[in-house]
Amino acid sequence: MTLNFLRCLMCRQFRTYFLLVIAMAFIFQSLLVFYLLAKVKDTEGPTEFGSSDSSRIHQVLVKEKELGVLGKSTCGSLSKTALSAIKRATTKKCKEELSDVACKLKNNQLVPERLPNYCPRKGSISGSSLGCFHDNNQSRLLSSYGVKLPGLTIQKCVDLCTQSAFMYAGTHNGKECYCGNKKPSLEHLLTRTYCSVACDGQSSQTCGGVDSTEIFDSGVPTRESAKLRDPIINGTAKIAFILTLNGRALRQVTRLLRVIYRPHHVYLIHVDSRQDFLFRSLLQLELKYPNIRLTRKRQSSIWGGASLLDVLLQSMEQLLEVDSQWQFVFNLSESDFPLRSIESLEALLAANPGRNFLKSHGRQTRQFIHKQGLDRVFHQCESRMWRVGDRVLPAGIRIDGGSDWVGLARSVVEFVTSPTHRNDPLLRGLKELYRYTLLPAESFFHVLILNSKFCESYADNNLRMTLWRRSQGCLCQHRHVVDWCGCSPMVFRTTDWTHLTSVMAKSTVFFARKFEAAIDQSIMNRLEEQLTNSSLNYPGLDSYWESAYHRADLTPKTNHALLAVSLSLTKHAISLLLQNSVVECSGLRPSRIVSITSYFRHDHYLGDLIHFEVDENNVKFETLVKPLTKTTHFMNSPRILSTLQVGSDFDPKEQVLRNRLGVLSSTSKPVVIFKWTGHVNSTTAQLSHLIWFDPDDHVRAVHHVNLTDASKMNNQMLEIDTPLKPGVWLIAVVYDGKKIAMTEFLIVPQIADENLQFEEKMNELQKIWGNYLPVDAKSKNNRREKALLMKNDISTYLEKTTAEYYAIQDICYTGHPPQCATIQLHDWQSCSNTDWSSFSQDPKSKLS
Known part of the structure; x- marks a missing residue:
């Protein structure tokens, strides 16, 4: 038997079959490799086949396994919406939370099916x-809303x-x-015989007829809200104010508090957990x-976030305490x-006790x-609202x-926050x-x-x-924190004064928003x-x-590029101060940035104030740069272009660059923001x-x-996959074949850039658009020298380059x-003698 088996191994048919199996295995392996490379290209952009393919394939396999585990988990396959959120999340904790929410949604465990009214x-x-009523498309009895319901x-x-x-509901023609x-x-x-068509979802019921509708009472009250009584002269009511604050606008916050502050009211302040400067600065008010408290239970109050409701409920609970x-x-x-005035608000509230x-x-x-x-369904994690899927409301x-x-009236707040109503x-x-809204x-x-029992207290005001200017306020400017597009109101400007006062004359309004002193x-x-x-x-x-940076801040993360540029500017400012001095001042070398403050006057940005220390003990300076x-x-x-400027953090609603110093890393x-003159032929x-x-003079986009x-104001963002190479970038504007304008901007070099990979290769765009670069020898030589200096000495490069991009005011x-x-006090000034120093004390900054 063994001899016959060995002979079979040597026969032609077996060898052919064996080779065929090996070939099929090789083909399958090759197809798998090409599939994985295709996945790499889909996720990372164009790539070349080479020695690093194995590591990229390994990364794809890990991602595929991760998505497979999270996508199927314990509830089977998830929707594309949920998988997209899980894939884009960066932390394991957030991915797991999203997967859990998606599973609960799929298993109908997330949304109550019905709630009591x-x-x-x-x-x-x-x-x-x-009853059953004659009804058709030409003369619909219930005409407010209609839909076909499977x-x-x-x-x-x-x-x-x-x-x-709606007070009435009608079923028509079964669907x-x-x-x-x-x-x-x-x-x-x-008669009811005309409403005899079976309901599409329950054949034992009838849902109207061809030209007839059976109408039902929904039991909903009318839409009329509670009527407000006229204010009581000299009437009083004690008010609790919750201030939910974000950003760094300390002076605007203290101004608001000063105007609304009264000793007999109570004020609770919540500062976004990412805003250390504002929280630290307001603590002294306690x-x-x-009657002023700052809550220690701070959350990240992102636009549209579920945390916003949590902040309100926690603040109300604390106010009751x-x-x-x-x-x-x-x-x-x-x-x-x-x-x-707050007194006029009290008079209205005194006349309308219990109103909401x-x-x-x-x-x-x-x-x-x-x-x-x-x-x-949305879920908040990583300071973002992730869209997970669709749902049916209760x-x-x-x-x-x-x-x-x-x-809100106190009675509603007590009902919402009291443990006795927790199981309502x-x-x-x-x-x-x-929680997921x-x-x-x-x-x-x-x-x-x-x-609820409070329905009659509802005042629709x-x-x-x-x-609102919908064309400007609905531009999806919050897509970086939420998987949705929403709208936001505009900032009031002096040009809106007539509209503001006319509304005040016609309507019962006591507050307006938005206001922004920086605008x-x-x-x-x-x-x-x-x-x-x-x-x-x-x-x-x-x-x-308005504060832009303070060294005592724990959050947000330090902008190292901003500090590098600021320190270079302080060195330049000190050198300008000493250029005509005959006295040696070795102790005036800048050593540390204390704070950076944006300065405005007559509603115009005039620059940033950099407050810094020098080597000499107990000596500090402040310089105004722009x-x-x-x-x-x-x-x-x-000349068809009136504005051409590069920056970051562009606000399309208010059409301003929020990064005022324009430091880019x-x-x-x-x-790039640009505006046409209107003189286009x-x-x-x-x-x-x-x-x-x-x-490197390569066309990147x-x-x-x-x-x-x-x-x-129009804007266009540079969106490329790789980090931006440090150095001077150029933007040329070409119209009708001619270069009509050019601007340049600096990508600040940092030590950490050594670990980044920058794109070096040329592309097809170079052949078409490369000739719009400056061609004079002086420009080319200048760019070459700067590139060499940046490579050898970043600090010296920054000192020389920032002097070209900023003015010391x-x-x-x-x-x-x-x-x-x-010896030279007549040449040097104290900041107390300036009208721009951020440390000049405003006598009106106190609350009372």
Whole structure:
């Protein structure tokens, strides 16, 4: 038997079969390699086959395994939306949280199916039939809203109309549901035989007929809100204010507090957990004012985040603990400002005890639900709201919402926060629902009040005014923190004064938003003059200072590029101070940056104040620096471009660059902003080109832009996959074949850049657009020398380069003068003698 087996091994048929198996295995392995390389290309962009392929394949295998585990986990395959969120999350903890939420959603464990409504319309029974009525497309009885519902049942239709706050629901032709608020006339009443078409979702029920609709009472009350009584003259009410603050606008916050502060009210301040400067600066208020508290339970209050509702609920609970007498609570932000005195607000509240002041979206509930993303599940982690999937809202309740700036009676706050009501089915269900809801504070209190025993206290007026310009405010500027597009109101400017005062004359409003002193402080000056019935004339009224950096900050993370540029500028400032000095001042070498403060006057940015220490003990200086424009307009080209500037953190709503000093690093996202003059010849081309050149004169990107409305600022971000190479970059603007303008910007080199990989290779764009680079020998030689210097000595490179990109406006010493300055005090100034120093004390900065 063994001999026969060995002979078989040698036979031709076996050898052929054996070789075929080996060939198929090799082909399968090759296909697997090419598949994995394709996955690499899909995730990392174009690549070349080489020695590093094995490591990239290993990375893809790890990612595939990770996504497979998270995607299927314990509940099978997840939706594309959930997988996208899991893939984009960067931490294991966040990935696991998203996977868990997605599984709960899939297993119907995340959203309550039905919630109770404790606010029925008097004399009505939800779901009771009014009868069968003649009805068709030409004369629809319930014309407010209609939809075809797969699996239609009577209860589904009633729930839908209840959710949208319609008083009546109608089923038609087995599959259609209609809603409205007008009770049908008896002249259209038919016998029930006309409504005999079986419901699509339950054959034992009938849902109207071909030309007939069975109409039901939803039990929802009318939309009328509680009428407000006129204010009581000299009436009083104790108010609790919750201030939810973000950013670094300390002076604007203290100004708001000063205007609304009264000793008999109570103030609770929540500062975003990422804003150490503002929290640290406001802590001193607790020592001076017993009715002002800063909460230590701080959260990341990102736009649209679930944490915003948590902050409000925790703050309300804390307010109940610190004071037992307040009657109403109002939430404000750093961008709010009062339109009327706090005493006038007290008079209104005294006349309307127990009222809840909220602003509704209007009457298009279905549209509101969709635009607000209420029918989607979101989860907050990594300071971002991740979209996980779609959901069906609980049945049985009315959905409403609008503004998250509210005024609530104490009774509602006690109900929401008290442990005795923790197991209330409505309250518990809504807290579960809004834990995974985008913009939860814009809807939670509305829904709770309208479906609870407090429904008759609902006043459809939150006593606020906002300025909306949808074309500018709805530009998805929050996509970096949320998987959704939302809208935000505009900042009030002096040009909006007429509109502001006209609304005040017609409406019951006490606060307005948004205000931002860094954009327009003058309108707040006018409002305060109107509030106090006096002319403001204190020092610093027309100036504004806002912190950009402080060495004591723990958060946010230190911007090392900003500090490197600032230190280079301080060296330049000291050298300018000493250039005419005959005294040796060896101790004036800058050693550490203390703070950086943006300075504005008459609503114009004038530069940043860099406060720094020198080697000499107890000596500090402050210098005012401002970025220089590096834009050149060519004389032989049409002047159709009025603005050309590069920076980062562009705000498309307010059309300003938030990174005012314009310091950019290898990881920055540069954006070029440009504005046309409006003098474009319509007979010529309407397309221009933005060409980005890196420090090696390589074309990195070309953007084709239309010559659009000259009244608006346009912007274009540079989006490339690799880090930006340090050095001087150029942008050329080409129109009708001619280079009409050019600007340059600096990517600040840092020691950490040595570990980054920069793209070196040329591309096809170079052949087409490379000839628009400056060709003169002086420019080329200058760029070559700078590149060599940066490679050998980054510190010296920065000192020389920043002097070309920034102007030293002025310099002064703070506190005691340097010892070497005693002979020349007439040449050196103290910061106390300047009108721009960030440390000049504003006598009006105190609260009372």
